[in-house]
Amino acid sequence: MVALIILPVIGLLALKPPAYWHPPADSQIPAGAKGQQIRYGRELIAHTAKYLGPKGSVRQLSNGMNCQNCHLDAGTKILGNNYSAVYSTYPKFRERSGSVETIVKRVSDCFERSLGGKAPDSASREMQAIVAYMQWLGMDVQKGQRPDGVGLAKLTYLDRAADSTKGRLVYVAKCQVCHGATGEGMKVAGAREYVYPPMWGPNSYNDGAGLYRLSGFAGYVKNNMPFGSNYTNPQLTDEESWDVAAFINSMPRPHKEQTADWPGIKNKPVDFPFGPYADQFNEKQHKFGPFQPIADARKVK
Incomplete structure (x- = not known):
């Protein structure tokens, strides 16, 4: 009988979420x-x-x-x-x-x-x-610390390349209503800012942005998109998140000169889509994956 009481409690403890960071209240603004x-x-x-x-x-x-x-x-x-x-x-x-x-x-x-x-x-x-x-x-975060809930989720790599064709279907079903059929975003007439930002095209982020790397965009989408999603209530699967990231980042956008980025080429992320690289994998695989073979090859060296 005692075990029947203890086991559910242990299970509940195991499911307890991390103590995520929360921003200070407005009352703490000096x-x-x-x-x-x-x-x-x-x-x-x-x-x-x-x-x-x-x-x-x-x-x-x-x-x-x-x-x-x-x-x-x-x-x-x-x-x-x-x-x-x-x-x-x-x-x-x-x-x-x-x-x-x-x-x-x-x-x-x-x-x-x-x-x-x-x-x-x-x-x-x-x-x-x-x-x-x-x-x-960040006033309550100790120097040198990164609290739980910072940044973006790190999704497990797919065992295949992210698929922009599948991703387009996700975009049409889940994203297009806000961001537009041509990724143009949505503005109120006469407004100076977007209600929903453009996903590609001349007014979107350029290919030097962090979200142009698939791992960042997939993690961003997983816990935040479509609108209303969060880490407790995601609406897309991991695969859908990777694939829609591939679709969006396969579309045209402004280019930024990046030849000075990652001067130590051995330290380029596995999903950085521009060479040269210190490995034998090409730009297409570094952009869309599969990424695990790249990561595994680095472990061997």
Whole structure:
């Protein structure tokens, strides 16, 4: 009889989810000029195009997408590419640039890649506000730590290449209603920002963005798309997530010169789609997979 009571409890404990990070409450925003700066930073993340887009009221720097199109809920969503670990982990060395990067450098990269434009001046009111907001979000995270729920899910590699043909069917069934039949996104007439961002084409993220790598996009989709999904209620399977990522990233988009990226070619991610490589696998396999053979070959060396 005792065992009958204990076993279910053990099972419940095993199913207990991680203690995911949660953003600080608005009541913790300080008063005065610092608080105003943090609030402005959040506004810039949520409505980047309004201030810094093609018709921005401050400057015209970006492609019309908002930072929160990739960093959901103004960078606060669990497994939605949130900012919880930015302040705790930067400055840090990044293999992509082969250098130690500051928060300003990281934000600048997003403007040049995901937002397809130019970075705000490092001393500008806007850049300083964005950095202040990220610092505030991570104020309870210890230096050097990455809390549970940061970044994106790492999905298990498929035992095949991701299939853009299957992915198109997923896109039509689950994504097209918001992002459009031609990936053009959706705007309200006369608006300066998208309600739903473009998935490809001239106003979407360029091929230097993190989401252009399939593992990132698949993990992003799994816990966040279609709209209303989250890590407790995903709507797509892992296979569907990989395949729709393959479809979207097979479509045309702006190109960014990346010859200086990943100066240590042995450290290029298995799904970085541009050579040269330190292995025998071609660009097509590095873009669409299967990725496990690439990862296995690296373990042998």
